[in-house]
Amino acid sequence: MSPVFLAQVVDLLSALVLLLGFGLLAQRRIYALLHLFAWQGLFLAANTAIVAYGAGVRHLYFSALLTLVMKVALIPYILHVLIQRMKIERDVETMVNVPLTLLIGIALVVLSYNVMSPIQEFSTLMTRSTLAIALATVMLGLLMMITRRHAVAQVIGFLAMENGLFFAATSATYGMPMVVELGVALDILIAALIFGVFFFQIRTTFESLDLSKMARLKEDVGE
Amino acid sequence: MIFAPELLASPTPIFLATLAVSLWLAGTLLVPVLARRPVWLIRSAFSLATLGSALAAVGGAWAVAAAGNEAIVLPIGIPELPFHLRLDPLAGFFLVVIGAMGFFTSIYSLGYVRGIAERRPVGGLVLFFLLFLAGMGLVVLADDAFLFLVAWEGMTVSSYFLVVFEHEQTANQKAGFLYLLMAHVGAITILLAFGVMAAFATGLTSFEGYAFDAMRRADIAPGWATAAFLLALFGFGLKAGIVPLHVWLPEAHPVAPSNVSALMSGVMIKMAIYGIIRVTFDLLAAIPWWWGALVLALGLVSALMGVLYALMQHDLKRLLAYHSVENIGIILIGIGLGMTFHAFDLPELAALGLIAGLYHTLNHALFKGLLFLGAGAVQHATHTREMEALGGLIHRMPWTAALFLVGCISISALPPFNGFVSEWLTYQAFLLSPSLPSTLLNILVPIGAAGLALTSALAAACFVKAFGITFLGQPRSRHAQNVSEVGITMRIGMAGLALACLLLGILPATLIDWLDVIPRQFVGAGIAESASSHGWLWLTPIAPERASYSGTIVFLGIGAIIGLTWFALHGRRHRAPRRGPAWDCGFEKMTPRMQYTATSFSMPIRVFFGALFKIRERSSPMHVHRHAAFPERVSYSLHVDDRFWGWIYKPVSDAAFWIARLTTRIQGGRIQVYLIYSFLTILVLLIFGR
Numbered sequence: 001m002s003p004v005f006l007a008q009v010v011d012l013l014s015a016l017v018l019l020l021g022f023g024l025l026a027q028r029r030i031y032a033l034l035h036l037f038a039w040q041g042l043f044l045a046a047n048t049a050i051v052a053y054g055a056g057v058r059h060l061y062f063s064a065l066l067t068l069v070m071k072v073a074l075i076p077y078i079l080h081v082l083i084q085r086m087k088i089e090r091d092v093e094t095m096v097n098v099p100l101t102l103l104i105g106i107a108l109v110v111l112s113y114n115v116m117s118p119i120q121e122f123s124t125l126m127t128r129s130t131l132a133i134a135l136a137t138v139m140l141g142l143l144m145m146i147t148r149r150h151a152v153a154q155v156i157g158f159l160a161m162e163n164g165l166f167f168a169a170t171s172a173t174y175g176m177p178m179v180v181e182l183g184v185a186l187d188i189l190i191a192a193l194i195f196g197v198f199f200f201q202i203r204t205t206f207e208s209l210d211l212s213k214m215a216r217l218k219e220d221v222g223e
Numbered sequence: 224m225i226f227a228p229e230l231l232a233s234p235t236p237i238f239l240a241t242l243a244v245s246l247w248l249a250g251t252l253l254v255p256v257l258a259r260r261p262v263w264l265i266r267s268a269f270s271l272a273t274l275g276s277a278l279a280a281v282g283g284a285w286a287v288a289a290a291g292n293e294a295i296v297l298p299i300g301i302p303e304l305p306f307h308l309r310l311d312p313l314a315g316f317f318l319v320v321i322g323a324m325g326f327f328t329s330i331y332s333l334g335y336v337r338g339i340a341e342r343r344p345v346g347g348l349v350l351f352f353l354l355f356l357a358g359m360g361l362v363v364l365a366d367d368a369f370l371f372l373v374a375w376e377g378m379t380v381s382s383y384f385l386v387v388f389e390h391e392q393t394a395n396q397k398a399g400f401l402y403l404l405m406a407h408v409g410a411i412t413i414l415l416a417f418g419v420m421a422a423f424a425t426g427l428t429s430f431e432g433y434a435f436d437a438m439r440r441a442d443i444a445p446g447w448a449t450a451a452f453l454l455a456l457f458g459f460g461l462k463a464g465i466v467p468l469h470v471w472l473p474e475a476h477p478v479a480p481s482n483v484s485a486l487m488s489g490v491m492i493k494m495a496i497y498g499i500i501r502v503t504f505d506l507l508a509a510i511p512w513w514w515g516a517l518v519l520a521l522g523l524v525s526a527l528m529g530v531l532y533a534l535m536q537h538d539l540k541r542l543l544a545y546h547s548v549e550n551i552g553i554i555l556i557g558i559g560l561g562m563t564f565h566a567f568d569l570p571e572l573a574a575l576g577l578i579a580g581l582y583h584t585l586n587h588a589l590f591k592g593l594l595f596l597g598a599g600a601v602q603h604a605t606h607t608r609e610m611e612a613l614g615g616l617i618h619r620m621p622w623t624a625a626l627f628l629v630g631c632i633s634i635s636a637l638p639p640f641n642g643f644v645s646e647w648l649t650y651q652a653f654l655l656s657p658s659l660p661s662t663l664l665n666i667l668v669p670i671g672a673a674g675l676a677l678t679s680a681l682a683a684a685c686f687v688k689a690f691g692i693t694f695l696g697q698p699r700s701r702h703a704q705n706v707s708e709v710g711i712t713m714r715i716g717m718a719g720l721a722l723a724c725l726l727l728g729i730l731p732a733t734l735i736d737w738l739d740v741i742p743r744q745f746v747g748a749g750i751a752e753s754a755s756s757h758g759w760l761w762l763t764p765i766a767p768e769r770a771s772y773s774g775t776i777v778f779l780g781i782g783a784i785i786g787l788t789w790f791a792l793h794g795r796r797h798r799a800p801r802r803g804p805a806w807d808c809g810f811e812k813m814t815p816r817m818q819y820t821a822t823s824f825s826m827p828i829r830v831f832f833g834a835l836f837k838i839r840e841r842s843s844p845m846h847v848h849r850h851a852a853f854p855e856r857v858s859y860s861l862h863v864d865d866r867f868w869g870w871i872y873k874p875v876s877d878a879a880f881w882i883a884r885l886t887t888r889i890q891g892g893r894i895q896v897y898l899i900y901s902f903l904t905i906l907v908l909l910i911f912g913r
Contacts, residue, residue, distance in 0.1 A: 115909050142905070146898045154894070215892035 006054040007126050013047040014130040017167065018109070021140040024160055025105055026098050030083055030152055034076050037156050041071030044163055047130075048170050054126050057174045066185050067166065075159065075192045082196050083152065086203060101147050105140055112136040119172075127171040134171050137164030151202055151209040155195045162188055237293040237310040239282030240318055240364055246275035247357035254350045261340040265333060268349045272329040272356060279360055280322025286315030290740040294366060301369075307434050309366035312740045313505070316581060317363040317497045320588045323723065324489045325356050331596050331716025332482045334709065338603050339480060348388055348480060354381040355486065362494050367434040368417035372410065375494075379406040379462075382491060385483040386475045398474035405471045409461030413498070416454035419447055420506055438506045448507050452514055455502040456521075463495035465555065466525040467867040469548045473532070476547065477540035477608065481599020484540060488547040489592035493584050496554055503562060504577075504745040515562030516664060518555050523671050526552030526678040531835060534685045534828050535863040537610045537821035539598045542689055543591065546634065549678060550587040553649060554580045556675060560652045561746070567659055570748030575764055576652040577742045578735060578750060583645035586727060590633035590642060593720035597627035600713055601693060604706040610821040612700040613693045620708045622718075624694045629721040631690045633728070635683035639778035641727035644762070646679060647772060651764045681828070688824045697815035729774035731762045822861060829863065837864040 020040040027033050045067040052060030109132075116132040123131070141161030145154050166184070169176045176184070199209060206213040234242075250271040257264035285291070294309040310318070332352070336345055358378030365371035383406070387399035417433070424432030424441035431437055443451065457468070464472035472492070476484050499518070503510055529549030536542035557580030565573035600623045601616065602608050617624040633640035636647075653672040659665055698704045708714075727734060732755040739751035754764050763771045793800075807813045829836065839862040844854030889900075 111906070111909065139902075139905075142898065142902050146895050146902060149895070211894050214894060 003054060003126060006050060007129070009050055010047060010054070010127060011129055013043050013050070014133040014167075014171075016043045017047065017163070018133045018136060018140075021137045021160060021164075022102060022105055024156065025101055025140055025144050025147070030088060030150070033153060033156050034079055034083070037159060038072050038076040040160065040163055041067060041076075044167055045072060047167070048175070051127055051170055051174065055174055059178050060170070060175050062178065063166075063170070063175050063181050066181065070185050070188060071159070071163065074189065078192050078196065079152065079155070082199055086199060086209075088152070088209060101143065105143060108139040108143065109133075109136040112139060123172075125171070125174065127174070130171040131168065134164055134168035137161075137167055140164070149210050149212050151195075151199055151211055154211065155192075159188070159192075235293060236282045236286035236289065236291050236315065237295060237308065237364075239278045239285070240310055240360065241295075241308065243275040243279035243282060243322070244357050244360045244364070246271055246278065247353045247360065250275070250353040251350050254346050258346055261345055262337070264349055265336050265340060265345065268353065269329045269332045269336070272332075272353055273326055276322045276325030276329055276356065278322070280319050280326060282310070283315040283318030283320075283322055284737075286310045287312045287319070287737060287740060290744075291315070304369055304430060304433070306370040307366035307436075308364045308370070309435070310364060312744055313497070313500060314363040316585075316738065316741060317493065318360065320493055320585055321356065321359050321363070321490050323585075324486060324588050324592050327716045327719045327723075328482050328485050328489075328592060328596065329716075330719065331485075331599075331713050334712035334716075335480070335482050335596075335599055335603060337710075343389075347384060348483075351381040351384045351388075352483065352486075355385060355483070355491075359486075359490060359494055363497055366436070368414075368421060368438075369433050371435075372414060372417070375413065376410055378491060378494065379403075379410065382479075382483070382487055385487075386479045388480055388483075389478070392478070394474075395478045398471070398478050402471045402475040405461050405468070409458040409468075411458070412454045412461075413458035416451045416458065416502065419443075419451040419454070423447060435501075435506060439508070443507065443509075445509075445511070448509065449511070449514075452503060452507060456499065456518070459495040459498040459502075460521070461495075463492045463499075463551045463555075464525070464548045465521050465551060466528045466548060467871050469525070469529070470865060470868060470872060472548060473536075473541050473544040473865075476544035477538060481540070481595055481602060484544075484599070485592040485595035488544060488595055489588040492547060492551055493588060496551070496558070496580070496584055499555075500558065500577075500580075500745075504565075510562050510566045512563050512566035512661065512664070515559050515564075515566055516667075517559070518562055519559030519668075519671060522552045522555030522557075522559050523674045524552070525549065526556065527674055527681075528835070530678050530681040530685060531828070531832055532863075532865065534681060534688070534825045535836060537692075539601065539608045539610050539613075539689065539693060540595065541608075542610075542685065543594050543598060546594075546682065546685070547587075547591060549682060550583065550591065550634070553646065553675070553678070554583045554587065556580075556671065557583060557645075557649045557652060560649070560656070561742075563659065563664065564652075565746050567661070569658065570742075570746045571750060571753075571765070572652065572655050572658065573746040574739075574742035574748050574750045575648065575655070577746065578738055579645055579648035579652050581738060581741060582648060582731075582734070583642075586633065586641040586645045586724070589720050589723050589727065590630045590640075593626065593630040593717055593724065594634065596713070596717050596720065597623055597630060600709045600717065601627075603709055603713070605702045607700075607702045609702075610689070610692045612702045614696045614699040614703050614815065614818065615694070616698075616703060616706065617694040619703075619706045620694075622708055622714050626714070626717040626721045627694065628690055629724055631686040633724045635686050636679050637683070638772075639725070639728045639774050639781060641724045641731075644728055644731040644772070644774060646675070648764060649675065651770055654770075655765065684828070685825075688821060692819065692821045692824065696818045699815050699818070699820075725778070729778045730759065731772070731774055732759045735762070835866065837866050837869065838862070839864075 017040055020036050020043065023036045024033060024040070027036055045064045048060055048064035048067060052058070052064060112135040113132040116135055120128045120131060138161050141157050141164055144157035144160060148154050148157060175181065203209055250268045253264060253268050253271070257267065290312055292309070292311045294307065297306040297308060299306055336348060339345055339348065355378060358374050358381055361374035362371060362378060365374055383399055383403045386402055387395050389395050420438040420441060420443060421432035423443040424437035432441070461468045476488050479487060503514065526549050529545050529552055533542050533545035533549060536545060557576050561573045561576030561580060564576055598608065600620070601613065604620060605613060607613070629640065633642040636642040650672065653668060653675065656668040657665060659668070735754045736751045739749035743749045750764055753766060754762055757763055757767055757771070760775055761767070761771050761773050805813070829838065842857060842859045844851065845856045845858055848855060
């Protein structure tokens with residue numbers, strides 16, 4: 001396959017990752033969020049594998065496999081089990097002003113392209129055009145964490161942000177060193193488990209996973 | 224590399240020193256292995272500590288005697304940043320302090336920790352005791368800022384865990400927290416001081432300047448040198464317990480187990496003295512006269528305030544801890560005089576000041592170690608440190624009493640023991656100050672000498688109180704009854720220190736001969752030639768016609784008088800002396816409560832210096848019958864607090880709380896808002912940080 005064709009495929013997959021980022025931003029149902037997240041992971045893994053093939057970087061295959069196992073299978077499974085156990089599958093979030101959120105998201109993408117343009121000029125990697133998308137994915141994940149009130153949605157936002165970071169590493173330098181990547185993967189796995197514990201704790205303390213209830217934790221200074 | 228076989232056949236001082244540190248560190252491995260057999264753990268670990276300490280002392284003494292200056296580089300630590308070790312005479316001297324104290328304290332611990340092991344697990348105590356020794360050993364061996372700070376923090380953290388060893392007590396937790404907090408502030412300023420010097424050594428782009436050698440060669444601008452000196456003085460002063468940075472010391476030292484208190488008071492705070500000497504005389508080298516004057520002034524204030532606060536204490540170990548503040552002050556007086564003389568290019572006098580400071584460093588380590596071990600023995604036997612509950616222990620613990628008395632005489636600077644020699648040398652340095660070419664100093668220094676004299680007198684009064692209330696008279700509570708003498712290892716540890724105090728007191732000229740290489744290294748002159756010009760018997764620091772002292776002859780004289788008196792009393796009489804109750808003026812209802820108490824003994828001084836303390840005294844009669852003149856009971860409470868707490872620390876902590884309260888305004892309690900803070904930060908950085 002020609003390099004040009006591979007670059008096109010990479011661009012397509014990146015576009016899908018970004019699209020899923022927007023999807024995560026707008027989706028209200030918990031299960032659907034989970035599915036979108038898994039799809040994002042799948043496209044990310046495919047993207048990584050193609051970059052590995054195109055650039056001939058052996059260890060990226062491993063990263064792709066890791067992404068596939070962790071973000072497409074394991075973490076969605078853990079979250080799925082958590083959602084079932086806690087019987088929150090019916091929860092539908094009330095979100096303020098989805099269109100506005102999406103508009104902010106678009107502005108972030110534009111900003112990302114703007115910020116990344118100097119780097120793209122200097123880079124010679126086949127992934128240079130995706131760097132801006134990677135940054136945008138990070139920003140969209142953060143935006144999702146800001147706009148959501150449900151704890152599970154927050155966690156998915158956080159994981160989407162991590163997807164963006166991984167994506168950025170692949171686009172900028174063909175991935176991080178293997179050691180770092182393994183460490184990050186382990187961290188994410190542990191984080192998912194800890195989130196599970198927190199869900200239960202938050203639920204028992206506040207009888208809800210709505211994080212706005214946590215405002216009660218604020219220290220009362222009593223000036 | 225350094226453990227090559229041929230070194231075992233012909234070891235060098237630094238080999239012995241590193242072997243000692245390795246032994247201390249290796250001892251920590253015994254803790255998990257023997258966790259279930261505390262008796263064996265105590266025996267093996269403290270034997271190893273004793274052996275390591277002996278090696279350290281021998282290696283250090285050898286390095287001083289041979290004027291050696293060996294350096295090795297260990298390729299461990301962070302890549303590209305190897306550890307540099309060096310054993311020069313100054314490091315050797317402080318290694319002797321660590322080794323000697325470690326040796327006797329470890330022997331003592333063999334018995335003392337057994338007593339603790341009956342009540343609670345001692346694995347942590349053994350572990351951190353060994354790490355503490357190793358940390359201190361590495362502090363003096365370090366020849367780069369990196370290893371120095373690693374060792375320094377290792378020493379701090381392990382001593383923190385020793386302070387909070389009995390962590391269920393609130394006093395220990397508070398003292399530990401205060402200690403840790405202040406030690407970290409100090410470590411930061413030390414780090415900054417090294418940073419300034421390293422920056423001038425090789426610039427900010429390279430890490431090569433972190434080696435002390437590079438700092439020695441650096442050409443530091445005077446302003447920055449002053450900044451480095453002040454930062455270092457603050458950081459080391461915190462550890463040393465210079466007034467007003469001393470507040471952690473009387474809290475932390477008493478609550479640690481007594482063998483640890485002995486090491487903390489005897490050795491750890493000396494590491495700060497080492498740091499001050501190393502930074503000023505060695506690394507910065509060019510010393511303006513006012514640095515010396517500042518150290519001198521701080522020393523004087525510390526000495527005087529330390530002893531005055533010590534007099535107000537009725538907790539035996541707290542009293543000793545305040546005396547550490549006092550003695551650090553005396554050491555700094557010697558070193559400050561040395562710096563001043565050095566700045567005015569008077570090398571012999573600078574050498575005298577430096578030697579006086581170093582001599583007192585060693586002396587204080589020995590007698591303060593002895594006193595803390597003695598206090599530990601008292602606590603071990605009576606389970607209290609409260610002097611008001613003690614009394615009459617001399618009959619039940621004669622060994623401890625006699626050895627504690629030796630410590631008291633030494634610290635009170637009375638001949639023939641060692642404290643006298645070093646304070647006498649400090650006075651000699653003071654008396655030579657008229658040769659200074661500065662009128663201001665010529666006026667101020669005699670005041671300092673007078674202050675030192677007052678300090679010595681007050682210290683003597685304080686130890687009359689400490690010894691008298693604790694060991695003499697009648698038991699003041701049931702704590703002091705039914706006690707028995709401590710075990711043989713504890714007595715050996717204390718006796719060894721007492722003997723060392725005596726030897727350093729009667730052989731000063733020999734010791735100064737040995738020490739002389741250190742001032743030669745830093746100020747280019749020594750005093751050994753003039754000091755021992757009349758042989759080992761006479762100490763003549765500058766010239767025999769000026770001043771001379773012979774500890775040996777004083778010792779023999781005192782011994783002869785005691786012998787003659789004893790002979791006169793007991794020699795010719797054949798019947799045993801009759802023992803009877805003390806004369807009670809016919810009152811016949813004497814109770815132990817009629818004795819002097821620690822509080823009443825120090826009352827005149829409390830009244831006289833009242834302005835310096837924060838005193839809350841309350842006395843109210845209770846159960847008054849018929850007339851106010853016949854109360855059945857009187858309740859009396861007295862709190863004497865450190866004024867510095869209110870002057871310096873309270874405002875700082877209040878300000879910290881105030882700032883913290885300001886930041887709560889941005890604490891809305893909503894996660895989303897916090898996330899927006901990060902989000903906006905990232906956006907701003909992305910947009911404007913390009």
